[in-house]
Amino acid sequence: MSILHNVQDTGRIEVIQNKLKRENSLTDTAFLLTITISLFIAIYALSIVFLGDKGFSKIQMFFNLFNENAALIVIACGLSIVMITGSIDISVGGSTALICTACIVCLNNYGFNFFTSLMLALAIGLTFGVVQGFLVAYLEIQPFIVTLAGMFLGRGLVALIEVNQIQVKNAGFEMLSGARILIPFLGDINKKGVFIQSKLEYGVIVAIIIVCLMYWLLRKTSLGRSFYAVGGNPQSALMLGINVKRTKFYAHLLCGLLAGIGGFLYLFHTRSGSVQQATGLEMDAIAASIIGGTLLTGGVGNIFGTLFGVLASGTVLLIVTAIGSQDPWWPQITRAAMLCFFIVLQSFICSRKK
Template sequence: MQSLNNIQGAGSGGVFQSKLKRKESLTDTAFLLTITITLFIVIYILSIVFLGDKGFNKIQMFFNLFNENAALIVIACGLSIVMITGSIDISVGGSTALICTVCIVCLNKHGFNFFTVLILALTIGLAFGAVQGFLIAYLEMQPFIVTLAGMFLGRGLVALIEVNQIQVNNAGFEKLSAARIQIPFLGDINRKGVFIQSKLEYGVIIALIIVCLIYCLLKKTKLGRSFYAVGGNSQSALMLGINVRRTRFYAHLLCGLLAGIGGFLYLFHTRSGSVQQATGLEMDAIAASIIGGTLLTGGVGNIFGTLFGVLTSGIVLLIVTAIGSQDPWWPQITRAAMLCFFIVLQSIICSRKKSKN
C-alpha cells in the first residue's frame, strides 16, 4: 500500500511538474508576444510622428504593410511550425521561385487557369515538404543540410525551365490578381480633396485566415500540442507516447503546404518569375519568426507573434526607404539589430528555464 501511494505521489508530482512547465512555456510565449507587439506599435507611432509627410499618416500605408507581405506571412507561419518542433526549413525561397516559374509557364503556354495553377502550387509545396520531412524525421538527416539541398534544387529547376525573367500573360489571372477589396469608410483625402477608399488585396484575407487556422491548430488540437512537446523535449514527448518522428514529418509537410500557398500568393502579387525570385525569402521568414517570439531551440512560439514579426520587419523597410537611403544594407542592418535583441532575450529565457530546472 505504501509503495502504491509513493507511485501515485510520484505520478501526481509528475503531472504537477508537467502542468507547471506548460504554464511557464505559456508565460514565455506571452512575454515574447507582448514585446513584439509593443515594438511594432512604438515603431509605427514614431514613423507617423516623424515621417507623417512621407505618407505614414495615411491609412493606406498600414494596409500596404499587409499587401506587400501577405505571402511572407503565410511562409513565416510554416517556418514557425518547424521551428517550434526544433527544426528548420531554408528551402521555402527556392520552392517559391519554382512555383512562380512553373505556374507562369503553365498559364502562358499550356492553358492553365487560376484554379489549376493553385493546385499545381500546392502540389509542389507538398512535394518539397513530404520529401524533406521524410528525410529529416525518418532518416534522421540534419534539417539544415536537407533543406539547403531543397533550396538549391528549387532554383536549379527554375534555371532549367526558364533562364530569363518571365511575366504572366493570362488575361483571367491578371484580372483576378489586380482586383482589390475596398474598405468601407476608411481611406485618405488626396491633394485634390478627393476621398480615396483604402484597398486590400485578396491575398491578405487568405493570409489572415491561415494565421487564425494555424493558431487554432497549435493551441486547440493534439497535433499542435505535440509540436510544442517535441520541440520542448523530444525524449519526454516520446515517453508520453507521442510519435516524435511522425510529428516532425507532419511539421515539415505542413510547412511545405504553407510554402505552396505562400508561393502562389507571391505569384499573385508579383505576376513574375525568375531564378532570382524570392531571394532571401527564407531568411526573412526565419527572422520574422524569431522577432515574433519563436525560440530557436523549439518548444515556444506564437503565430500571432510571427504575424507581428513580419509587420515589424515590413515597417522598418518602409521607414528606411522613406528616409531616402537607397543603400540595400541599411534594412538588413536594422533587421540584424532586432534579431540580436530577440536572440539575446531568448537566451535569457532559456537560461532562466535551466536554472529553475
C-alpha cells in the same frame, strides 16, 4: 489528423497541455508576445509622428503593409510550426521562386487557369515538405543540410525551366490578381482633395484565415500540442506516447504546404518570376518567427506573435526606405541586425532559465 489512437493517449496529451500552460503561458510565450506587439505599435506610432510626411500618416500605408507581406505571413506561419517542433526549413525561398516560375510558364504556355496553377503550387510545396520531412524525421538528417539542398534545388530548377525573368500573360489570372477589396469608410484624401477608399488585396484575407487556422491547430488540436511537446523535449514526448518522428514529419509537411500557399500568394502579388526572386525570403520568415517569440530551440512559440513579427520587420523596412537612403544595402543589413538582436535576446532568455 489525429495521431492518437485511444482515449488514454488523449489524457496524456491533456497532461502535457496543462503542464505547458503552467510553464509557458505567463513566462516565455506571453513575455515574448508582449515584447513583439508593443514593439510593433511603438515603431509604427513613432514613424507616424516623425515620418508622417513620408506617407506613414496615410491609412493606405497600413493596409499596404499587409498587401506587401501577405505571402510572408503564410510562409512565416509554416516556419514557426517547424521551429516549434525543434527543426528548421530554409528552402522556402527556393520553393517560392520555383512555384512562381513554374506557374507562370504553365499559365502562359500550357493553358493553365487560376485553379490548376494553384494546384500546381500546392503540389510543389507538398513535394518539398514530404521529401524534406521524410529525410529529417525518419532518416534523422540535420534539417539545415536537407533544406539548404532544397533551397539550391529550388533555385536551380528555376534556371532549368526559364533563365530570364518572366511575367504572367494570362487575362483571367491578371484580372483576379488585380482585384482589390474596398474598405468602407476608411481612406485618405489626396492632394486634389478627393477621397480615395483604402484597398486590400484578396491575398491578405487568405493570410489572415491561415493565421487563425494555424492558431486553432496549435492551441486546440492534439497534433498542435504534440508539436510543442516534441519541440520542448523529444525524449519526454516519446515517453508520453507521442510518435515523435511522425510529428516532425507532419510539421515539415505542413510547412511545405504553407510554403506552397505562400508561394502562390507571392505570385499573385508580384505576377513575375525569376531565378533571383524571393532571395532571402527564408531569412525574413525565420526573422519574423524569432521576433514573434518562437524559440529556435523549439517548444515555445505563438502564431500571432509571428504575424506581429512580420508586421514589425515590414515596418522597419518601410522606415529604412522612407528615410530615403540612396544606398541599396541598408534594407538587408537592417534585417540582419534585427535578427541578430533577437537571436541574442533569446539566447539570454534561455541561459537565464537554466
